[in-house]
Amino acid sequence: MQVRPSALRVHRDHGRLTISFDTGHMPEGPSLVILREDTAAFVGRKILHVGGNSKQAIARLHQQKVLALRSWGKHFLIECAQFSVRIHFLLFGSYRINEDKPNAVPRLSLEFSKGERLNFYACSVQFIERPLDEVYDWTADVMNPLWDAAQARRKLRAAPGMLAADALLDQTIFAGVGNIIKNEVLHRIRVHPESEVGALPARKLGELVTQAREYSFDFYTWKKAFVLKKHYQVHTKTSCPRDGTPLQYRKHLGKAGRRAFFCEVCQRLYRAEDT
Known part of the structure; x- marks a missing residue:
């Protein structure tokens, strides 16, 4: 297992890539690009289960296919057919790939086949109804x-x-x-x-x-x-x-x-x- 000074940990558990990241400060654009790269394997896959304590209508994501994972500035974007989801990590947000954060409830949890999942904590979750190319410069x-x-x-x-x-x-x-x-x-x-x-x-x-x-x-x-x-x-x-x-x-x-x-x-x- 390797440990990054930024509290990003990467290791393999029985062949499955597991990544955890705690910002400790508002993440900057390069960190979002790294997240986009780390999650690239989820593009094209269907979301089989949705969880989390977000007040947004996150159940809409159930059975949606992830068409693209993009980033703009400090925004992480999950693009689906009819809408997209914007994740902003604010000051103390974090994420986990294929693992859970101890003693914490995710704001948004997306589970795929083989039990693989994306968990986002202490972040802002918002739906975007328009095409991303119309929203972002x-x-x-x-x-x-x-x-x-x-x-x-x-x-x-x-x-x-x-x-x-x-x-x-x-x-x-x-x-x-x-x-x-x-x-x-x-x-x-x-x-x-x-x-x-x-x-x-x-x-x-x-x-x-x-x-x-x-x-x-x-x-x-x-x-x-x-x-x-x-x-x-x-x-x-x-x-x-x-x-x-x-x-x-x-x-x-x-x-x-x-x-x-x-x-x-x-x-x-x-x-x-x-x-």
Whole structure:
């Protein structure tokens, strides 16, 4: 059995793949891509039993065939013929593949043939009645092949007063980017989180867009290799690896009010009045 620092465990029980994942924080886009990959074997299979304590009409899923398993940003999507189900893990959601979480009732449990199952805990479950291509803008998802960097730049230019930290967390611009990616990207491009988007030089704006995607794929690679936390430069850290000075910490920063770790020495603060 292998243990990931992110609390994702993978092992085989009598030849059956068993996976458990406890986030401990709001999962980011790369984690949803990994979930999509881990559950790919359920595509094309019929749901034989439905359980869970969701208040949604989850019995609708009984006898439905899973046509596709997709992700958009932080949403996991189960696509059926007439509708889809959206799973959002919120802050403390988790999932189990082919096993049950001890002393916990799943929000949604889907059982297939051979006793194989998907269990989702402490998450939001919602039905989507329209085709997913009508609901989601795939070009806004940093992990999607259809990602449109030029569109992201246009959206940023349309919101010059937005803080860089809030911009990265805006799911209409960077679907899938979460707080870890936000902190690490801003340090990587040497931009203070309270910088105003409109004050960023064109080169820095381009770096922000480029690295939002590139770091997300680095995150994905490191997470699959069980080494994500080893690559943190500032998130949850106390000193800057670039210049050795103590990092600044804010429990709540920007309109999003998320934790921020940053260096006031190497991360420049860009403001409109300075341009």
